[in-house]
Amino acid sequence: MSDRLSHLKRLENESIHIIREVVAECRAPVFLYSIGKDSTVMLHLAMKAFYPSKPLFPLMHIDTGWKFREMIAFRDAAVQRLGLHLIVHSNEEGRRQGINPFDHGGYYTHAMKTEALKAAMKLYGFDAAFGGARRDEEKSRAKERVFSFRTAAQEWDPKNQRPEFWQLYNGRMNQRESIRVFPLSNWTELDIWHYIMLEKLDIVPLYFAAERPVVTRDGSLIVVHDKRMRLLPGETPEMRLVRFRSLGCYPLTAAHESPAATLPEIVAEMFTARTSERGGRLIDRDEKDSMEKKKREGYF
Amino acid sequence: MSDTLVPAPMAAPSPLEQFLARQERIGTLRFLTCGSVDDGKSTLIGRLLYDTKLIFDDTLATLERDSARHGTAGEDIDFALLVDGLEAEREQGITIDVAYRFFTTDKRRFIVADTPGHEQYTRNMATGASNADLAVVLVDARQGVLTQTKRHSFIVSLLGIRHVVLAVNKIDLVGFSEARFNQIRAEYEAAVRDLGFRTLTAIPMSARFGDNVIAASERTPWYDGPSLLRLLETIDVNADAEEKPFRMPVQWVNRPNLDFRGYAGTISSGSIRPGDRVTVAASGRSSTVARIVTMDGDMDRAGAGSAVTITLADQIDISRGDVLTTAEAPVAVTDKFDAHVVWLSEHTLFPGRSYIIKLGSRSVSGSIARIRHRIDINTFEQVGADTLGMNDVAAVNITLTAPIAVERFADNHDLGGFIVIDRLTNATVGVGMVETAVQASTNIVWHDLAVDRDARAALKGQRPVAIWFTGLSGAGKSTVANLVDRKLHALGRHTFILDGDNVRHGLNRDLGFSEADRVENIRRAAEAAKLMVDAGLIVLVSFISPYRSDREAARERFEQGEFLEAFVDTSIDECRRRDPKGLYARADQGLIRNFTGVSAPYEAPDHPDLHLDTGKATAEELADRVVADLRRRAIIA
Numbered sequence: 001m002s003d004r005l006s007h008l009k010r011l012e013n014e015s016i017h018i019i020r021e022v023v024a025e026c027r028a029p030v031f032l033y034s035i036g037k038d039s040t041v042m043l044h045l046a047m048k049a050f051y052p053s054k055p056l057f058p059l060m061h062i063d064t065g066w067k068f069r070e071m072i073a074f075r076d077a078a079v080q081r082l083g084l085h086l087i088v089h090s091n092e093e094g095r096r097q098g099i100n101p102f103d104h105g106g107y108y109t110h111a112m113k114t115e116a117l118k119a120a121m122k123l124y125g126f127d128a129a130f131g132g133a134r135r136d137e138e139k140s141r142a143k144e145r146v147f148s149f150r151t152a153a154q155e156w157d158p159k160n161q162r163p164e165f166w167q168l169y170n171g172r173m174n175q176r177e178s179i180r181v182f183p184l185s186n187w188t189e190l191d192i193w194h195y196i197m198l199e200k201l202d203i204v205p206l207y208f209a210a211e212r213p214v215v216t217r218d219g220s221l222i223v224v225h226d227k228r229m230r231l232l233p234g235e236t237p238e239m240r241l242v243r244f245r246s247l248g249c250y251p252l253t254a255a256h257e258s259p260a261a262t263l264p265e266i267v268a269e270m271f272t273a274r275t276s277e278r279g280g281r282l283i284d285r286d287e288k289d290s291m292e293k294k295k296r297e298g299y300f
Numbered sequence: 301m302s303d304t305l306v307p308a309p310m311a312a313p314s315p316l317e318q319f320l321a322r323q324e325r326i327g328t329l330r331f332l333t334c335g336s337v338d339d340g341k342s343t344l345i346g347r348l349l350y351d352t353k354l355i356f357d358d359t360l361a362t363l364e365r366d367s368a369r370h371g372t373a374g375e376d377i378d379f380a381l382l383v384d385g386l387e388a389e390r391e392q393g394i395t396i397d398v399a400y401r402f403f404t405t406d407k408r409r410f411i412v413a414d415t416p417g418h419e420q421y422t423r424n425m426a427t428g429a430s431n432a433d434l435a436v437v438l439v440d441a442r443q444g445v446l447t448q449t450k451r452h453s454f455i456v457s458l459l460g461i462r463h464v465v466l467a468v469n470k471i472d473l474v475g476f477s478e479a480r481f482n483q484i485r486a487e488y489e490a491a492v493r494d495l496g497f498r499t500l501t502a503i504p505m506s507a508r509f510g511d512n513v514i515a516a517s518e519r520t521p522w523y524d525g526p527s528l529l530r531l532l533e534t535i536d537v538n539a540d541a542e543e544k545p546f547r548m549p550v551q552w553v554n555r556p557n558l559d560f561r562g563y564a565g566t567i568s569s570g571s572i573r574p575g576d577r578v579t580v581a582a583s584g585r586s587s588t589v590a591r592i593v594t595m596d597g598d599m600d601r602a603g604a605g606s607a608v609t610i611t612l613a614d615q616i617d618i619s620r621g622d623v624l625t626t627a628e629a630p631v632a633v634t635d636k637f638d639a640h641v642v643w644l645s646e647h648t649l650f651p652g653r654s655y656i657i658k659l660g661s662r663s664v665s666g667s668i669a670r671i672r673h674r675i676d677i678n679t680f681e682q683v684g685a686d687t688l689g690m691n692d693v694a695a696v697n698i699t700l701t702a703p704i705a706v707e708r709f710a711d712n713h714d715l716g717g718f719i720v721i722d723r724l725t726n727a728t729v730g731v732g733m734v735e736t737a738v739q740a741s742t743n744i745v746w747h748d749l750a751v752d753r754d755a756r757a758a759l760k761g762q763r764p765v766a767i768w769f770t771g772l773s774g775a776g777k778s779t780v781a782n783l784v785d786r787k788l789h790a791l792g793r794h795t796f797i798l799d800g801d802n803v804r805h806g807l808n809r810d811l812g813f814s815e816a817d818r819v820e821n822i823r824r825a826a827e828a829a830k831l832m833v834d835a836g837l838i839v840l841v842s843f844i845s846p847y848r849s850d851r852e853a854a855r856e857r858f859e860q861g862e863f864l865e866a867f868v869d870t871s872i873d874e875c876r877r878r879d880p881k882g883l884y885a886r887a888d889q890g891l892i893r894n895f896t897g898v899s900a901p902y903e904a905p906d907h908p909d910l911h912l913d914t915g916k917a918t919a920e921e922l923a924d925r926v927v928a929d930l931r932r933r934a935i936i937a
Contacts (some may be wrong), residue, residue, distance in 0.1 A: 005605050006324045007409065016607035017566045024620050024661065050566070051595035051609070053556040118306045135400045139385030145427075158386050159396055162728045163423040163644050165430040165459075166717050167566070168658060172726040186411060188402050194320055268316050276356040281315045292387055 008195050015042070015048040015183040017167055018146055019130070023049075023056050023179050025171030026128035029181075032117070032300065033059040033086070035071045035201055036247045038132030040078075041192055042184055044201055046130075047082065057130075059086040060120060064112040066101055068225060074204045087124065091116040101251040102230050105292075109252075114299040119152045127178045128171070131300045136188045137142040138278055140292035146185050152176035152300040180300065189277050190270055197263040206244045209261045213237035218253035220280070245273075246280055254280035313649055323404070327530060330411045332398075332428045333467075334456065335438035336448035337417035340469045342395055344438065344507035345414045346379020348529065351514040352401045366390070376508070388689065396421055398428035407533040417448060422455070422691045423644040426731060429456045430717075433537040434463040436528070437488075441474045441504075445487045451670070451677045453488075454693065457495035458640055458733055460713055463537050466493070466502040471520065472509060478522040483691035494680065501537065505530055541604035546570030546578070547707070547715060549660035550622045554609050562609040563618055565661070570626065571603035572610070580616065581623040581631050581705035587612040588818045621662035623705035623715065631707055631715065632737040635700040639709075641668065641679065641720065642693050645729035650816045651690040652823045654853030655729070657700060659718035665856055666700035668720075686816050698732070701753035701856060709733035723849050756836030760794045763935045764833040766858060767926065769842040770851060771868030772897045773883055774875035776914050776922075777842040780868060783923035785840055791927075793936055796832055798825055800843040813894040819850055826854035833862055838935065846902040861933070865925065867908035870915065872897045 005013070022029050031046060033039050046055040061075060079086040091099075094111045101108045121129060137141045140158065147169045149162050162170055173179065184192075196203060213224040215235040222229075224237040229251065231237070242255035243266075260266045291299075313321065333341040349355050355363070359382075367378040370390050384390055391603045395416040403410050413428030429435065437454040439449050451500030453464070466488050474480045485502040492500070503512050504520045505528065511517035512527045526534070547568040554562035572578070572589055579586045592599040593609040602608045610624070619625075625631050625765040643649050649668060657666040657779045674685035688694055720730030756766045767784070769777040778799055788795045800821075804811070808824055811817040822845050832839045845851050855863045875897065887895035894900040910929055912922045930936050 005603075007326070007328055008324060010328070010605060013566060013605055013607040019553070020564055020607070021661075024552045048595045049607070050554065052560060052562075052593065053554050074564050092809070136402045139383070139399070141385075142383070142401065143385050143397050159388055161397060161424070163427045164732065164733050165427065165719055165727070168660075168717060168719055170658065170719060170721055170726070170728045172656065172663075172721055174726060177726075194323075197320075264314060267320065274357040276359050292385070296364055 003292070008191060008198065011187055011191060012045060012048070012195075012277050014167070014171065014186065015045045018169070018181065018183040019046050020053040021169050022128050022147075022171065025169070026179070028124070028126050029057040029128040030087075030121075030124065030126040031055065031059045031129065031130045033061050033075065033133075034132065034247075034300075035061065035067070035075045035204060036132070037192055037196060037207065038134065038184055040201055040203055041187075041195055042130065042132045043078070043082075044199060045183060054083065058085040058087050060089060060124075060129075062113055062116045062120065063088050064116070064249050065090060065095055065275060066112075066130060066228075066251060068204075068206055068247065068250050070206050071204055071247060074202075078202070083105050084123065087120070089116060089120040091119065091122075100228075101249055109294070109299070110297070114294060114297055117300065118298045119153060120190075121178060123169070128181055130181050131183050132184050134184050134187050134189070134192075138291050140295055144180055144182065144185070144295075148180045148182065149173070150178045154178065156180075158292065158296065190267070191270060193263065193267050193270060196255065196266065199286060204247060207266065209241050209243040211239045211257050212242050212255065214240050214242055221239060221256060223250060223255055225250040228229045242293060244280065246277055248281055252281065256280065319666045319784060323409075326406075326408055328409045328411065329434065329535075329537065330413070331430045331434040331436060331532065332413040332415050332425075332432040332456070333436045333438060334415045334425055334429070334452040335417060335467075336440070336443070336446045336452075337394065339417060339438040339440045339443075340507045341390070341417065341438055342380035342383045342414050343378075343468070344467065344505075344513065344528075345401055345438070346377075346382040347507045347510055347513050348412070349382060349401060349403055350377075350379060351510055352403055352405060352529070379507075382854075397424045400428075400562070405533060407527070410532065419448060419451070419691060422451065422642075425452060426455050426459060426642060426644070429459045429461060429486065430731075432456075432461055434462050434465065434532070434535065436465045436467050436773075438467045438469045438507075439484060439488070441468050441470045441477075441480055441484065444484050445491055447678050448489055448681075449488070451691075452496060453492050454675070454677060454680065455642060457492070458642065458693065459731075460717075461540075462496065462498040464497045464500045465531060465691060466500065467505045467528065468502060469505050469507055471504040471511065472506040476504070476519050478520075481523070484814065491914060499872070501525065501531055503531070521781070539570045542571050544569035544604075544712070546572050546576070546624070546626045547631065547712060548572075548610070548624045549662070549705075549714060550618055550620055550624065552620055552660045553618065560611070562611050563624065564607075564609045565624075566607045566714075567602055567604050568660075569604050569712055571601060574598075575921060576906075577627045578610075578612070578624045579627045579630055580618055581625050582633050582703065583617065583622075585616040586627055587614040587616050589613075593775070621660070621704070623660060625705075631705045633703045633705050633806045634737045635666075635703040636738040637698050637706050638672070638735045638738070639696055639698055639718070639732040640693065641688070641696050641730050641732040643688040643690060643730050645722070645727065646690050647722070647729065648815065649692075649730065650819045651686070651696075652816075652819045654723060654856060656721040656723060657698065657718050658721060659704060659706065660715050662704050663721075664700050664702050664704060665853075666698055667853070668696045669699040670697040672696060688763060695735070696732075706734055706735070706737040708735060723852055753834045753836055754847055756834075758836075760836050761937065762793050762836070762838060764836045764838065765862050765864060765930070765933075765935050766829040766833050766839045766841055767864045767866050767910075768829075768845070768851065768854060769840065769866045769868055770845045772870060772875045772902055772910075773844055774878050774880055775868040775870035776919055777844075777868045779919045780839040780866075780912060780922050780926070781842040783919055784926045787923055787927050788930075788936070790895055791936065793838055794836065795838045795840060798829055798832075798839060798841045798843075803828070803843075813900075815847075815894075815900075818847065822847075822854055823848040826857050829854075830857045833858065838930075844896050846896045846900065846901040848905065851905070864909040864929075864933075865905055866910040866912055868909060869904070869913045874915065
C-alpha cells in the first residue's frame with residue numbers, strides 16, 4: 001500500500017487495471033451501459049484505460065422502454081460524442097405482450113431486465129460483461145468477486161465463488177460460460193460523486209434538483225413522467241423540488257425532495273443523508289433478499 | 301498530471317471542497333477479520349459500523365427486523381446480520397463468503413473484509429486476506445487459541461500480511477479477567493513467533509457490547525493499550541513499493557494506428573521517467589522510455605500503482621506477459637521456482653499434473669513437480685506428503701513449460717504471487733507465493749542438435765508424430781496399434797510402439813496404480829514418445845491414460861500437429877465380456893484396487909483426433925482408417 005497516490009487515483013488505477021485485464025483475457029467483452037452515475041464513471045475509466053485507442057468493446061443498453069426520456073437523450077449524446085458503438089437490446093416479445101411495471105411487479109423486472117440481458121448475452125455471444133455495481137450498494141453485492149463467474153445458464157452461485165487473489169484475475173472459462181466484471185467494486189457512493197466533480201463529468205440532469213410533477217405512493221415520491229403513468233384514485237400530481245439519487249425505470253424509481261442543484265450541493269447532501277442509496281429503488285423492496293435472488297438468476 | 305486528481309484552481313475553495321481535499325489525502329487501510337467460527341467477526345464489524353454512525357436509517361430498520369427474525373442476540377440487535385448478506389448465511393447463522401464493508405473516520409478510510417471461520421471456506425478467507433494490510437484475528441476468550449486461529453494466522457502471514465491485532469473477544473464472558481487475557485496472549489504469541497509479523501497487538505474486547513472497540517472500556521481498567529479503532533487509525537503499515545526497482549508487467553499492447561505503439565500496464569514497483577532505460581525481462585532487449593501516456597496528458601514521472609501506457613524510443617518485440625524492468629536491476633527469468641501453495645480445491649493435487657499457472661499478466665502451463673513438505677497447521681511442523689487435499693499448505697517445486705519473469709513474493713507481490721488454474725474446469729484451485737526463483741536453464745542446457753528432427757524425418761520420408769491410443773482396459777488399443785504398426789512397416793515407414801503394459805515392466809516399474817502414480821506413468825510415457833518423435837519416428841502409444849488432464853499435459857509436450865489422440869471406444873460391458881487378461885473378473889472381486897472403469901474413473905475424450913468405435917468396425921478396418929488419416933494429414937505420402 002502506498003499513500004503517495006491519493007485515494008481516488010488509487011481507485012482509478014485499480015479500475016483501469018481490471019478493465020484492461022478483461023480485454024486481454026476475454027474473447028468478446030461488452031460494456032453494460034445503464035446511463036447512471038456509475039456507468040458514467042466506468043465509461044470514463046474505460047476511455048482512460050485504452051487511450052489513445054478507443055475501448056475495444058461495444059456498449060450495450062438493456063432498454064425496458066420505461067427509462068426517463070432524459071436518460072435516453074443523454075445516452076445517445078454520450079455515445080455520439082465519444083464515437084462508440086452502442087447496442088440497444090429490448091425484450092421485444094415482452095413489449096408486445098405489454099409487460100409493464102404497473103401490472104406485473106417483480107415479473108416485469110425479471111422479464112424486461114434479467115431475461116433481456118441474458119438473451120442479449122447469448123445472441124451476441126459475449127463472454128464478459130462490465131457492470132458498474134459497487135460493493136457498498138447492497139449486502140449481496142458486498143459479497144461478490146471482481147470477476148464474477150456465471151454458469152452456462154448465466155446463473156450466479158454465491159455459495160461457490162471462485163477464490164480471487166491480489167490483482168490476479170482468472171478470466172478463463174468454458175464455452176457458454178461467462179463472467180460479469182465489476183471494476184467499481186471498491187468505490188463508494190461518495191467516491192463516485194467526488195470523482196464526477198473532480199473530473200467534471202456530465203451526468204443525467206435528473207440527478208439535479210428541479211421542479212417536477214410528483215405523486216406520493218407508499219411513502220415514495222414518483223415523478224409523473226409521461227402519459228403512461230397510471231394515477232390511482234385520489235392522486236393528483238403536484239410540482240415539488242426533487243432529484244434522484246439512483247436512476248432506473250421511472251415508475252419504479254423514487255425521487256426525494258432536495259434543493260441540491262450542483263455537484264457540491266449533492267456531495268454536501270450526502271453527508272447528512274440517513275437513508276441508503278438504493279432506498280429509492282422500489283424493486284429492491286419486492287421480496288426478502290430480492291437482490292441476491294435476482295442476481296442468482298442473472299440480474300446485474 | 302500529478303498523482304492526484306485536483307480540480308483546476310478556481311475561486312477560493314469552499315469548506316466542502318476543503319473537506320473533500322482533506323479526505324483525498326487521508327490514507328486507506330484495508331484489513332480483514334478472521335478466526336474460528338463464532339468468535340464474533342461479523343459482530344465486530346457490525347459494531348464498528350454502528351458505533352461510527354455509518355449505518356443508514358433504512359438499513360438499521362431492516363437490521364432490527366431481521367434481528368427479531370434470524371437474530372442470535374436475544375433482544376439486542378444482531379450485528380452479524382449486517383454483513384452476512386447471503387440468504388444461506390442468514391438462515392444458517394454462519395459466514396460463507398467474504399463481505400466487504402467501507403467506513404471512514406476523520407483520520408482514515410477503511411475497507412474491511414469480513415471472512416468466514418469454517419475450515420470448509422478457507423479459500424474465501426484467503427481471498428479476503430490477499431488484499432489486506434492488516435489482520436484482526438479474533439479468539440473467543442472462553443475458547444482460547446484454536447486450530448483455526450493458527451490456520452488463519454498462518455495463511456495471512458503467507459499472503460504477506462505483516463500486522464496483526466489479536467482481538468480477545470467476549471472478554472465479558474470471562475468476567476473481564478486480566479489473567480485470562482494474558483494467558484491467551486502468551487499462548488498466541490508463542491504460536492505465531494515464527495510467522496514474521498512485524499507488529500502484534502492484543503486487545504481485550506467485547507464486540508457485542510463495544511468494549512475497547514471504539515473507545516477504551518472502563519470495564520478493563522488493567523488494559524492501557526489502544527482501542528481497536530484507535531489502533532486501526534494510527535498504525536503505520538506502509539511498505540513503500542516506490543523504493544524498489546522498476547517493474548511493470550505488460551497487460552496489453554496499445555496500437556491504435558501505425559504511428560503509435562504503447563505498452564499498457566500497472567507499475568508494480570519503483571518509478572519511471574521519460575528518458576529512463578528499460579529492459580524486457582525475457583528477451584533482455586533494452587530501450588528508452590519515450591513517453592508516459594495518459595488521457596489527461598503525458599506524465600513526467602509515474603510510480604508504483606499507476607496504470608499507464610509507456611512508449612519506447614525503439615521498436616522491440618514486447619507482448620502481453622512481458623515485464624519491463626530497469627537495466628540496472630533485472631528480474632530473474634525462469635521456468636523453475638520454489639513456492640508455498642495453499643490448495644483450494646476438493647480435487648486432490650498430484651505432482652506432475654498439468655495446470656495453468658497465472659503470474660503477473662502471464663499464463664503458462666506448468667506443474668507442481670514435487671511436494672517438498674506439507675505444513676501441519678496446528679504445530680507448523682513439516683511433514684512428508686505425496687498429494688495435497690483442500691486447505692493443505694505446502695512447500696513445493698514448480699516447473700513451467702516456458703520461462704517467465706519471477707521475483708520472491710516477499711519482494712514483489714505482483715511478480716511473486718500466482719494462481720493455479722484447472723485446465724478443464726478453469727477453476728482457481730490453488731494460490732502460491734514464490735520463495736526462490738531458480739535462474740532458468742543454468743543447470744540443464746539443451747544442446748542445439750546439429751541434425752534436427754525435420755532432417756531426421758525427411759531422411760525417413762515421413763513426418764514424425766505420436767498417435768496416443770486411449771481407452772479402457774481390453775478396448776483393443778494394443779490390437780489396433782499393432783495392426784497400424786504392421787501396415788506402416790509394410791509401407792516402409794519407421795515406427796515404434798510404446799505399450800502401457802510393456803513400459804510398466806521397465807521404465808515405469810517403480811510405479812503403482814494410485815492417481816499420483818498414474819500421472820507420473822503418463823508423464824514418462826509422453827517424454828519417451830517425445831524423444832522418439834524428435835528422432836523422426838511415428839510412435840504408437842497405447843496407454844489407458846484415463847484422465848483428460850494427463851492426456852492434455854502429454855499433448856502439450858509436442859509441437860502442433862505432432863500429437864494425435866485416438867480414442868478406442870469400446871463400452872465397459874463389451875470390455876468386461878472380452879476380458880482378455882481376466883482383469884475385470886479380478887477387479888470385480890476386489891482383488892485389484894483402482895481399476896479403471898470398475899473402481900477408478902475413465903474420462904473419455906471430448907474431441908479426439910481419431911474416434912475408433914470398435915462396435916462399428918473391425919480392428920482391421922480401424923487400422924486402415926488410421927493409416928488413411930495419416931495420409932490425409934500428409935504425415936506419410
